[in-house]
Amino acid sequence: MLAYARTRLDSFLICVRTDRLRSMFKKILVANRGEIAMRIIRACRELNIATAAIYSEADSTGIYVKKADESYLVGPGPVKGFLDSKQIVNLATRIGADAIHPGYGFLSENADFAELCQASDVTFIGPSTHAITLMGSKVKARELAESVGVPIVPGTDGAITSVKDALAFTKKTGYPVMIKASAGGGGRGLRVVRSDAELQENMEVAAREAQASFGDGSVFIEKYIERPHHIEFQILGDRHGNIIHLGERDCSIQRRHQKLIEIAPSLILTPELREEMGRAAITIARAVNYDNAGTVEFLLDQEGKFYFIEMNPRLQVEHTVTEQITAIDIVRNQIKSAAGLPLSIQQQDVILQGHAIQCRINAEDPQNNFLPCTGTVTAYLSPGGIGVRIDGAVYKGYTISPYYDALLAKLTVRGRTWEEAVSRMRRSLEEYMIRGLKTTIPFLETIMQEPDFIAGRFDTSYLDTHPDLYSYPKFEQPEDLVLALSAAIAAYEGL
Numbered sequence: 310m311l312a313y314a315r316t317r318l319d320s321f322l323i324c325v326r327t328d329r330l331r332s333m334f335k336k337i338l339v340a341n342r343g344e345i346a347m348r349i350i351r352a353c354r355e356l357n358i359a360t361a362a363i364y365s366e367a368d369s370t371g372i373y374v375k376k377a378d379e380s381y382l383v384g385p386g387p388v389k390g391f392l393d394s395k396q397i398v399n400l401a402t403r404i405g406a407d408a409i410h411p412g413y414g415f416l417s418e419n420a421d422f423a424e425l426c427q428a429s430d431v432t433f434i435g436p437s438t439h440a441i442t443l444m445g446s447k448v449k450a451r452e453l454a455e456s457v458g459v460p461i462v463p464g465t466d467g468a469i470t471s472v473k474d475a476l477a478f479t480k481k482t483g484y485p486v487m488i489k490a491s492a493g494g495g496g497r498g499l500r501v502v503r504s505d506a507e508l509q510e511n512m513e514v515a516a517r518e519a520q521a522s523f524g525d526g527s528v529f530i531e532k533y534i535e536r537p538h539h540i541e542f543q544i545l546g547d548r549h550g551n552i553i554h555l556g557e558r559d560c561s562i563q564r565r566h567q568k569l570i571e572i573a574p575s576l577i578l579t580p581e582l583r584e585e586m587g588r589a590a591i592t593i594a595r596a597v598n599y600d601n602a603g604t605v606e607f608l609l610d611q612e613g614k615f616y617f618i619e620m621n622p623r624l625q626v627e628h629t630v631t632e633q634i635t636a637i638d639i640v641r642n643q644i645k646s647a648a649g650l651p652l653s654i655q656q657q658d659v660i661l662q663g664h665a666i667q668c669r670i671n672a673e674d675p676q677n678n679f680l681p682c683t684g685t686v687t688a689y690l691s692p693g694g695i696g697v698r699i700d701g702a703v704y705k706g707y708t709i710s711p712y713y714d715a716l717l718a719k720l721t722v723r724g725r726t727w728e729e730a731v732s733r734m735r736r737s738l739e740e741y742m743i744r745g746l747k748t749t750i751p752f753l754e755t756i757m758q759e760p761d762f763i764a765g766r767f768d769t770s771y772l773d774t775h776p777d778l779y780s781y782p783k784f785e786q787p788e789d790l791v792l793a794l795s796a797a798i799a800a801y802e803g804l
């Protein structure tokens with residue numbers, strides 16, 4: 310009898326909670342596109358919250374446009390609409406959307422946009438403008454980390470304005486050093502220099518580039534950590550002062566800061582180091598009263614020492630690997646925290662189970678310097694089975710345009726062990742069929758068969774130190790060869 314009463318009470322509480330959520334947000338405007346728009350729409354549907362998508366003319370065939378309850382054309386052109394704060398907030402107000410989810414990229418780290426949302430009484434689903442602003446300055450983020458006792462890379466005190474100051478720093482620490490744009494991020498505005506001459510050559514260029522790219526020419530210098538692991542901790546906060554971490558992701562397999570493969574958990578963190586780095590991540594988040602989802606980035610050097618480098622005040626592409634090993638829905642928690650609800654999980658509820666790997670299925674040709682590829686998908690079949698997740702927005706007949714990033718889909722697998730996860734990813738990539746344009750699938754398949762990767766022996770130098778990865782067969786399928794030969798014959802015959 311008691312068990313039955315308990316079940317009835319649980320069902321009642323679920324209804325109340327969902328109703329409360331529904332009463333919190335009636336409609337969310339998804340201010341993004343592609344796979345992350347799909348991801349947000351899915352979370353909203355599970356919370357019974359209506360969704361409004363925005364799209365450009367170049368994107369009108371996007372599957373997320375079809376899946377949203379409403380969709381609105383923004384512009385002009387393929388990108389400007391997604392970056393037009395006023396147009397988006399005015400639309401939200403006009404259609405009765407009481408919240409906006411920015412996804413990642415576009416306006417997701419734009420404090421002015423978050424401010425405009427607030428001023429227009431539309432909830433910005435993300436951290437406070439204070440957190441966005443502070444973490445948008447790598448110099449301020451470093452100062453904050455140092456002030457709360459979290460290790461940072463030895464570097465200059467604040468931004469530097471003269472080569473003289475730069476040389477004074479390198480005289481003390483030696484080379485190599487990294488020149489970083491304070492307003493940069495995600496790998497943009499970074500230069501490694503290994504001598505006084507290189508420093509003098511690059512300082513002014515770095516400042517000019519930073520001014521042109523970010524509207525802020527401030528640069529600072531850090532000691533360059535050779536061949537680090539790039540480890541980031543997922544943070545979840547709410548508006549009641551609760552902050553937890555959901556473990557780490559190892560994002561070391563990148564090419565020029567473009568992440569290709571992410572894994573969770575890291576294969577090299579000991580439980581003690583995970584505990585220490587997790588505590589450091591929460592310390593930094595607490596110092597800015599962090600109240601939504603965010604990621605604290607560290608470098609781990611070859612001696613096992615870690616250093617804070619930056620915090621990303623937004624949802625990340627690679628959040629899926631964390632979700633797969635914790636069974637915690639990060640986007641759902643973002644929405645609930647932004648709606649003012651307290652976190653429903655505490656740190657002790659976060660259990661990391663198994664291993665997850667995410668591969669980015671990009672419309673790029675790794676054998677041609679990752680040149681972005683466009684074209685129409687002539688055949689599409691995604692993998693499935695136990696522990697396989699696809700976050701994507703591609704289907705047969707979809708045309709990939711040159712206006713957006715090359716991400717077609719994210720393939721995430723989970724296994725009880727690392728070996729199981731690798732074999733599952735290998736099998737899933739074999740199964741994944743996208744025809745009509747080149748993708749990173751064959752390149753990723755090669756990595757899944759590479760001994761160092763399988764053994765977990767990789768750091769940020771992996772792609773540079775394994776050139777054989779690029780020598781997979783040029784034509785993945787016979788029809789690719791036929792297409793290429795037909796094109797060659799046609800060109801020869803001057804057709």
Ligand code: MV4
Nearest residue numbers: 462487495496531532533534539563566618769
């Ligand atoms: C570094 C570093 C080595 N030493 N800083 C900065 C942006 C972040 N997303 C990665 N960043 C790095 N900062 C110091 N002092 C190495 C990285 C880094 C990286 C740098 C160049 C090329 C690829 C990289 C991949 C991960 C981390």
